[in-house]
Amino acid sequence: MVSHRAGIGTPRTQVGIVGAGPAGLFLAEMLRRHGIGSVILEARSREYVEHRVRAGVLEQGTVDAMAELGVDERLRSEGLLHEGFELRFDGEGHRIDMQALCGRAITVYGQQEVVKDLTDAHLAGGGTILFEAGDVALHDFEGDAPSITFTHDGAAHTLACDFIAGCDGFHGVSRPSVPDGVLTVYERVYPFAWLGILAHAEPSSEELIYANHERGFALQSMRSPSVTRLYLQVTPDEQLDDWSDTRIWEELQRRMETRDGSFRLNEGEIFDRGITPMRSFVVEPMQHGRLFLAGDAAHIVPPTGAKGLNVAVSDVQNLSEALVAFYETGERTALDGYSARCLRRIWRVEHFSWFMTSMLHRPHDQDPFEMQLQRSQLRYVTSSHAARESLAENYAGLPRE
Structure with a gap:
C-alpha cells in the first residue's frame, strides 16, 4: 500500500487520509478492497480514538456498508436492532414504527465499536495507520502532486500522494488548509x-x-x-x-x-x-483541487436526528466510488461531482436534524x-x-x- 517511488526516504501512496475516525477508516477499507493504497494519519493515540464516546445509532445503510466490508461480526452479535422509537409529550408516549412505515430499522452500536472493528480489519489486511502523527500539513493539492508533511516517532516525514482525503473532523487541519475565499460557510448555533x-x-x-x-x-x-x-x-x-x-x-x-x-x-x-x-454547519464545496473533505470536516448536524456518523459514511461511499472509477478508467466525472452529490443528502439531513431539534427542545x-x-x-x-x-x-x- 505504501511505496518509496517518490524518492529516497519519501513514501508514496495513492490516497493520503487525514483522520482515523469512522470517515477515514471506512474510506481506507473501501479503497483497500479495490486494491487502492492509502495511508491514514491520526493525531491521537489508538487507545484514545478507540475509546472516545460518540454517536451510537446506525442507519440501515451504515449497517449494510459494514456488512459489505465484512466487519459486522460483532455488530450482528452485540448491536441492538430497533424497529421503532417513541416521541413523548404531554406525559404520553407515541411510538413511531419505522419497520411498518418505511420497511427499515436502526441499530444501536457505539461509534467507538465501529472504529475498533474497522481498525482491526484494516491493519489485519495490511493497511497503514500512523497514530500520534503530529504537525500535519497539506501541500500542493491545487496541483497534480499533493503531499502531506508530518512528524512521527520523533522524525519528520513527507507523504506523497495522488489525492488527499480530509476526514479529520470539525477542528482538524484539512478544512483550514483551503485558501480563503474558496469555501462558503453556512452555520447555525x-x-x-x-x-x-x-x-x-x-x-x-x-x-x-x-x-x-x-x-x-x-x-x-x-x-x-x-x-x-x-x-x-x-x-x-x-x-x-x-x-x-x-x-x-x-x-x-x-x-x-x-x-x-x-x-x-x-x-x-x-x-x-x-x-x-x-450547531449546524456546512461548507460548500467539499473539494478543492485534489483535496476532498468528508464527515465532520465538511459538516456538523445537531445530534437530535442521530445523523452525524451516518452522513459521514455516505460521504466516503461517494468518494471511494469516485476514486475507484478514476483508477480503473481515468475518468474524473465522479470526482468532479463529489461535492454536489454529497451535498444533496447533507442538506436533507441538515433539515431533518433542524426539524427534530426545533420540535423537541424548549x-x-x-x-x-x-x-x-x-x-x-x-x-x-x-x-x-x-x-x-x-x-x-x-x-x-x-x-x-
Missing part, C-alpha cells in the same frame, strides 16, 4: 446544549425515547443491555460541576415522567458525562407562541400517517441515490 451521561443501568425502555417537557428536552438511549445513555437539554454555558449525580437523576425523572406515573428510569452509577454544544426564552407550534407539530407527526411515514423514513435513513 443553537441556544442550548446537551448534558450527556453513560450509566451502569439497564435501559428503561427497549427503544429510544425523545421527550418534550416543559422543563426541557430529554432523551433515553442505550449502549448495551446494561448501559444507558441519557441526555438533558441545558444552556450552552452550563457547568458540569453544578450537576451532581442526584440532580441529574432527579431532572431526568421529571422530564421522562408519564401522566399516569407508570414510567420510571432505572438509575445506576454514572461513569461518563459531558456537555455538547448544538425555546431558551420559553416563547409561548413557539411552544404552541411545537405541540401542534408533535400532535401532527404522531396522528397523521403521512407525517409518521416521513418521520420514519428520514430517521431510519433515506436510501442512497
Whole structure:
C-alpha cells in the first residue's frame, strides 16, 4: 500500500487520509478492497480514538456498508436492532414504527465499536495507520502532486500522494488548509446544549425515547443491555460541576415522567458525562483541487436526528466510488461531482436534524407562541400517517441515490 517511488526516504501512496475516525477508516477499507493504497494519519493515540464516546445509532445503510466490508461480526452479535422509537409529550408516549412505515430499522452500536472493528480489519489486511502523527500539513493539492508533511516517532516525514482525503473532523487541519475565499460557510448555533451521561443501568425502555417537557428536552438511549445513555437539554454555558449525580437523576425523572406515573428510569452509577454544544454547519464545496473533505470536516448536524456518523459514511461511499472509477478508467466525472452529490443528502439531513431539534427542545426564552407550534407539530407527526411515514423514513435513513 505504501511505496518509496517518490524518492529516497519519501513514501508514496495513492490516497493520503487525514483522520482515523469512522470517515477515514471506512474510506481506507473501501479503497483497500479495490486494491487502492492509502495511508491514514491520526493525531491521537489508538487507545484514545478507540475509546472516545460518540454517536451510537446506525442507519440501515451504515449497517449494510459494514456488512459489505465484512466487519459486522460483532455488530450482528452485540448491536441492538430497533424497529421503532417513541416521541413523548404531554406525559404520553407515541411510538413511531419505522419497520411498518418505511420497511427499515436502526441499530444501536457505539461509534467507538465501529472504529475498533474497522481498525482491526484494516491493519489485519495490511493497511497503514500512523497514530500520534503530529504537525500535519497539506501541500500542493491545487496541483497534480499533493503531499502531506508530518512528524512521527520523533522524525519528520513527507507523504506523497495522488489525492488527499480530509476526514479529520470539525477542528482538524484539512478544512483550514483551503485558501480563503474558496469555501462558503453556512452555520447555525443553537441556544442550548446537551448534558450527556453513560450509566451502569439497564435501559428503561427497549427503544429510544425523545421527550418534550416543559422543563426541557430529554432523551433515553442505550449502549448495551446494561448501559444507558441519557441526555438533558441545558444552556450552552452550563457547568458540569453544578450537576451532581442526584440532580441529574432527579431532572431526568421529571422530564421522562408519564401522566399516569407508570414510567420510571432505572438509575445506576454514572461513569461518563459531558456537555455538547448544538450547531449546524456546512461548507460548500467539499473539494478543492485534489483535496476532498468528508464527515465532520465538511459538516456538523445537531445530534437530535442521530445523523452525524451516518452522513459521514455516505460521504466516503461517494468518494471511494469516485476514486475507484478514476483508477480503473481515468475518468474524473465522479470526482468532479463529489461535492454536489454529497451535498444533496447533507442538506436533507441538515433539515431533518433542524426539524427534530426545533420540535423537541424548549425555546431558551420559553416563547409561548413557539411552544404552541411545537405541540401542534408533535400532535401532527404522531396522528397523521403521512407525517409518521416521513418521520420514519428520514430517521431510519433515506436510501442512497
